[in-house]
Amino acid sequence: MKKVLITGGAGFLGSHLCDRFIKEGFHVVAMDNLLTGSMRNIEHLFPLPQFEFYHHDVTRFVHVPGQLDYILHFASPASPIDYLKMPIQTLKVGALGTHNLLGLAREKKARILVASTSEVYGDPLEHPQSEDYWGNVNPVGPRGVYDEAKRFLEAITMAYHNFHGVDTRIVRIFNTYGPRMRVEDGRVLPAFFSQAIRGEGLTVFGDGSQTRSFCYVHDLIEGIFRLLMSDYHLPVNIGNPDEITILEFAQEIIDLVGNSNAFIDYRPLPVDDPKVRQPDITRAKAILGWEPQVPRAEGLLETMKYFKEVVH
Ligand code: UDP
Numbered sequence: 001m002k003k004v005l006i007t008g009g010a011g012f013l014g015s016h017l018c019d020r021f022i023k024e025g026f027h028v029v030a031m032d033n034l035l036t037g038s039m040r041n042i043e044h045l046f047p048l049p050q051f052e053f054y055h056h057d058v059t060r061f062v063h064v065p066g067q068l069d070y071i072l073h074f075a076s077p078a079s080p081i082d083y084l085k086m087p088i089q090t091l092k093v094g095a096l097g098t099h100n101l102l103g104l105a106r107e108k109k110a111r112i113l114v115a116s117t118s119e120v121y122g123d124p125l126e127h128p129q130s131e132d133y134w135g136n137v138n139p140v141g142p143r144g145v146y147d148e149a150k151r152f153l154e155a156i157t158m159a160y161h162n163f164h165g166v167d168t169r170i171v172r173i174f175n176t177y178g179p180r181m182r183v184e185d186g187r188v189l190p191a192f193f194s195q196a197i198r199g200e201g202l203t204v205f206g207d208g209s210q211t212r213s214f215c216y217v218h219d220l221i222e223g224i225f226r227l228l229m230s231d232y233h234l235p236v237n238i239g240n241p242d243e244i245t246i247l248e249f250a251q252e253i254i255d256l257v258g259n260s261n262a263f264i265d266y267r268p269l270p271v272d273d274p275k276v277r278q279p280d281i282t283r284a285k286a287i288l289g290w291e292p293q294v295p296r297a298e299g300l301l302e303t304m305k306y307f308k309e310v311v312h
Helices: 011-022 080-085 087-108 144-164 190-196 215-231 245-255 282-288 294-311
Strands: 002-006 027-031 050-053 068-075 111-117 169-175 201-205 211-213 235-236 243-245 263-265
Touching: 002 011, 002 050, 002 087, 011 027, 011 215, 027 087, 068 087, 080 087, 080 144, 087 111, 087 144, 087 263, 111 144, 111 215, 144 169, 144 215, 190 201, 190 245, 190 294, 201 245, 215 282, 235 282, 243 245, 245 263, 245 294
Parallel strands: 002 027, 002 068, 027 050, 068 111, 111 169, 169 235, 201 263
Antiparallel strands: 211 243
8 A cells, every 4th residue: 555645634735635545545644733724624534544644743853654655745824814924834834844855755765746836926927827937926025935935845846856866746736725725714715705605895905806717626636646646847837727807706706605795895905916827737738638627616616515514
């Protein structure tokens, strides 16, 4: 039985990865310090003998006994509000955490896939963003702690690949949504769903003309799984190119939830908020034969069911 370590295993993406690797017949070790993750996301896996959970902070030395075949490094605060509240932890998990896990991969001769982000492109001057674009990031702005940590994560991963011959993969993840997102994580979709369900104002930042492109979580997990099993070590964008303005997105969620008390509540635009974002997925299509399958209407319906259960 192949063994995989998933850091951030109790988080939104990490827990969906745990499910997928269990389904594929792996022994799964989930590791999380529960800073933003939740045991609720993985409690259904606890009865399984092929599942283990380590409550551990990966910025400290990481020890996993015995054989290890794969590592997926998904530990990090990931919403702008979280990394504003936890700037040092965000920098440490992207930098020190990645260093520890690359060391572990080298020691165990394991293949490692690290989670990077569309934030490496910053407030992009090229649109859509392909992997060859180097980005437009403000290192000392509020988002710099996340953007630069992830840029460092990519750089040190390539260094371990080139210098130590570690078998590495880098995924650049664009906005992703689905069940298990934290209600209060501050990102646009949890904010809009909880506000629409409660019949409150949907807090649209700025004039809402900024765009994002939202990928359903199952599509994303499929792309990551294929990338891990490929032999490609340069960064690959995984996301859904279906782009929408934030104002249109708010209206879509109001219509879907159908609570007539909900309304649009304009708020100031945060500093350095990217004006546009859309993945160019030419590389993922060519190398992984992957493209998203779930249209937004379908994914939002599934996600609404989850939010209706957890929002009070
Ligand atoms: N946003 C918004 N209202 C909110 C939260 C976010 O209008 O309550 C906007 C935010 O300004 C950004 C977009 O939605 O333009 C996506 O924000 P999110 O925090 O989800 O993540 P980002 O894509 O910026 O990393």
